[in-house]
Amino acid sequence: MATARATLTDVAREAGVGVATVSRALNGRPDVSAETTARVREVAAALGYRPSGTARALRRGSFSALSVIVPDSSWGWWEPVLRSAVTAAAEAGIHLFIHPATEGEGGLDALIEGLADVPTEGVIAVSVPDQLAIRAACDRIGLPVVAIDDSVHTLHLATVTVGNREGARQMTEHLIEQGHRRIAFVGAAMDELDPSWGEGLFIEERLAGYREALAAAGIPVDEDLVLGWRELGDETIELVAPLDDLLAAGDHPDAIFCVADLVAPAVLRTIARHGLVVPRDISVAGFDDERAASLMNPPLTTMRQPYDEMGRLAVDLLRTAIGGADTPVRYYTLPATLVERKSTAPV
Structure with a gap:
């Protein structure tokens, strides 16, 4: 029987640090102390943890990508937001992966856990009702995340809205x-x-x-x-x-x-x-x-x-978070614009 592959979570548990710290240590980030970095790498080696080839490509700077989780439903208001995000990412030399939030085995947790083996640096969650679940799952694998949403009362993510x-x-x-x-x-x-x-x-x-x-x-x-x-x-x-x-x-x-x-x-x-x-x-x-x-x-x-602005703002916020800067958990609200057509008229 094949031995289960060690994960970032396994390394974090053994090293006594958070998953995000493990990710930063293995990527040589300067915001992790030399002592912690050495400890994490020692544990990773002992457990046989091997980052995927795509993750190594990210560290070399030869590939850069973000992931977008979208509702598993017909295209709606968020479709032009997604197109705008794709354009904004492309202008920065970043690829955008699209992941429908299906009702498959493991649900949202399984989808996000799978991103650990995808060459992605962060997540944009579009109109996914359970922000807390997304926050927790992304934290476990050390990925920053922002949302585009206007449906939840309690925020757990920096959220772009109208x-x-x-x-x-x-x-x-x-x-x-x-x-x-x-x-x-x-x-x-x-x-x-x-x-x-x-x-x-x-x-x-x-x-x-x-x-x-x-x-x-x-x-x-x-x-x-x-x-x-x-x-x-x-x-x-x-x-x-x-x-x-x-x-x-x-x-x-x-x-x-x-x-x-x-x-x-x-x-x-x-x-x-x-x-x-x-x-x-x-x-x-x-x-x-x-x-x-x-x-x-x-x-x-x-x-x-403001679909164009919403997509671009989400990409900008996520890139800011990836860079290590603070992105406060709050609504980032953009104004709507009146479009007058023929369905209304003066009395």
Whole structure:
């Protein structure tokens, strides 16, 4: 039977230091004392630890790469972020590996542990709900990690995000400026939110921005117009049930703000079912500016996430961490931009 290959974790346990210290010692980093470096190398030799050929290539400087963990789902808002990150990395002479977060054996832990044998210097985690698990797994193999996300309340990683609350407030103000007063909000039924949405922080923030804009304009929030859609994100659903019920009861909002662009197609179908026309009878707006926003009929007014800047900022933060500088655990927030198309119009 073959002997199991010694890992960084094995060396760290035997040497009595952290995995990150082992990684830095074996790579000859100056921030590890000569005594600790000698001890780590002695233990590594005794255990028969052998870094992979790709890791040796990294140390020689002949190859440089980063890894990106992405959701195991259809391409969505994060696809243009990923393209931007690839471009930013390439400009710095860095390759980018893409790893879908599948439901395979061992899950996320196994995926990240496997990166120990991949020529990668750090990890970008895109919209992965369990930041703590990623933090712990990356620490075990000595890899710095940052996130691109807006779904979790408690951060464990430096996280690039968009200004959801301010963006929603800006969109609601835009609808108010067009003369709309009865503005509905189609969000999610938070008590039945699919786990893939994480903790749904962005939904809460966008709803808060909507409420704040109405309050600032002196417009009371009609709770009957705050619609929690249980099938949020299910593209196979034809109609938005709570909106369908609202319109069937003869309750006609002036405008509808969708919590995300992916909600808008079902909203448009529901409106059309009741013989209403967008934007003549009801204006409709979204958030994200996914590619589909410009392909809808009519094209969707929305808040555009700064995809290019988000990808570049994530790469910059990760390179900073790789260089040994501090990257505080907090949100690094970029502003959204209003994109006006034909789905909204003045009353």
